[in-house]
Amino acid sequence: xxxxxxxxxxxxxxxxxxxxxxxxxxxxxxxxxxxxxxxxxxxxxxxxxxxxxxxxxxxxxxxxxxxxxxxxxxxxxxxxxxxxxxxxxxxxxxxxxxxxxxxxxxxxxxxxxxxxxxxxxxxxxxxxxxxxxxx
Numbered sequence: 001x002x003x004x005x006x007x008x009x010x011x012x013x014x015x016x017x018x019x020x021x022x023x024x025x026x027x028x029x030x031x032x033x034x035x036x037x038x039x040x041x042x043x044x045x046x047x048x049x050x051x052x053x054x055x056x057x058x059x060x061x062x063x064x065x066x067x068x069x070x071x072x073x074x075x076x077x078x079x080x081x082x083x084x085x086x087x088x089x090x091x092x093x094x095x096x097x098x099x100x101x102x103x104x105x106x107x108x109x110x111x112x113x114x115x116x117x118x119x120x121x122x123x124x125x126x127x128x129x130x131x132x133x134x135x
Contacts, residue, residue: 053103059119060120063116093131097131099127104124107120
């Protein structure tokens with residue numbers, strides 16, 4: 001009786017651990033060495049760029065003097081779609097163009113501090129370099 005419970009708990013624990021590891025693998029970005037990205041570092045650099053743009057955008061929105069929040073949200077949505085494509089190896093340069101257009105609108109239509117405007121302009125430049133490299 002005791003041995004039966006022990007075996008059940010071992011099997012149950014093993015299935016739980018296996019299930020969690022499979023779930024974690026499903027959430028990890030897939031990397032294919034034969035895709036159009038040159039290497040894993042390139043993949044990581046793309047992720048870093050997307051995080052930086054999002055961070056700069058969030059900061060600019062928090063300190064914006066005025067403006068249309070719609071465009072901040074629009075950039076975030078387009079950026080999320082770009083990150084999804086990049087993670088799933090479905091990247092299209094057209095998606096970067098959408099991010100650039102929305103980000104340009106935020107820069108031109110909002111009263112931003114000089115520092116935030118400079119950061120976002122730098123992000124625009126880096127996004128243009130990204131599409132030139134990966135287009």
